[in-house]
Amino acid sequence: EADIYQTPRYLVIGTGKKITLECSQTMGHDKMYWYQQDPGMELHLIHYSYGVNSTEKGDLSSESTVSRIRTEHFPLTLESARPSHTSQYLCASSEVAGGIGTGELFFGEGSRLTVL
Amino acid sequence: KNQVEQSPQSLIILEGKNCTLQCNYTVSPFSNLRWYKQDTGRGPVSLTIMTFSENTKSNRRYTATLDADTKQSSLHITASQLSDSASYICVVSDRGSTLGRLYFGRGTQLTVWP
Numbered sequence: 740e741a742d743i744y745q746t747p748r749y750l751v752i753g754t755g756k757k758i759t760l761e762c763s764q765t766m767g768h769d770k771m772y773w774y775q776q777d778p779g780m781e782l783h784l785i786h787y788s789y790g791v792n793s794t795e796k797g798d799l800s801s802e803s804t805v806s807r808i809r810t811e812h813f814p815l816t817l818e819s820a821r822p823s824h825t826s827q828y829l830c831a832s833s834e835v836a837g838g839i840g841t842g843e844l845f846f847g848e849g850s851r852l853t854v855l
Numbered sequence: 856k857n858q859v860e861q862s863p864q865s866l867i868i869l870e871g872k873n874c875t876l877q878c879n880y881t882v883s884p885f886s887n888l889r890w891y892k893q894d895t896g897r898g899p900v901s902l903t904i905m906t907f908s909e910n911t912k913s914n915r916r917y918t919a920t921l922d923a924d925t926k927q928s929s930l931h932i933t934a935s936q937l938s939d940s941a942s943y944i945c946v947v948s949d950r951g952s953t954l955g956r957l958y959f960g961r962g963t964q965l966t967v968w969p
Binding site: 743779780781782783784829831843844846847848849 | 859864889891896897898899900901904944946957959960961962
């Protein structure tokens with residue numbers, strides 16, 4: 740079982756609020772990712788990190804930001820949430836050296852965000 | 856354009872029956888293909904990985920096949936159980952430069968009825 744944790748699991752907030760989705764892993768993985776998943780659609784990469792102080796934007800444009808101050812922690816922040824941000828957000832990590840296309844992904848259980 | 860297409864979109868079978876899920880891809884150059892199982896409300900979990908040289912790989916009641924020539928993979932589930940109800944996602948990795956990329960299918964939603 741993967742040791743990667745996301746909080747909160749569910750969040751309902753009003754438009755304009757600032758939110759932070761937390762993601763922590765205890766496996767010592769250097770690579771971490773945030774994916775966005777909508778019902779019936781494929782996962783879309785929104786952010787990734789190769790290690791401490793390394794963050795990159797993914798394929799899907801997102802108004803969210805991320806930080807990687809510690810290896811085990813990769814939080815995602817939305818400064819001003821909007822209804823269009825309503826989605827499932829999945830955090831993942833992997834240990835294999837190489838690019839983001841290599842290695843097994845270990846996923847957290849997801850954070851389901853609803854913006855009213 | 857690199858794509859991953861899965862079929863069927865959804866499938867309902869009775870407990871104990873077998874089923875086969877399909878994944879067609881156009882990703883090139885190909886590195887590997889993984890099947891993930893995603894239970895409702897949970898994150899995906901890797902079932903198996905197929906590399907270019909592998910044709911068949913089994914993991915308990917799951918058997919994955921890969922035909923790199925036709926760019927097709929299948930996931931066969933034998934003697935289905937209620938716990939097999941989930942979304943099965945095909946993910947293909949390319950070998951582009953040092954970055955590599957992952958291409959996700961939309962998944963097949965499998966429902967197993969008692």
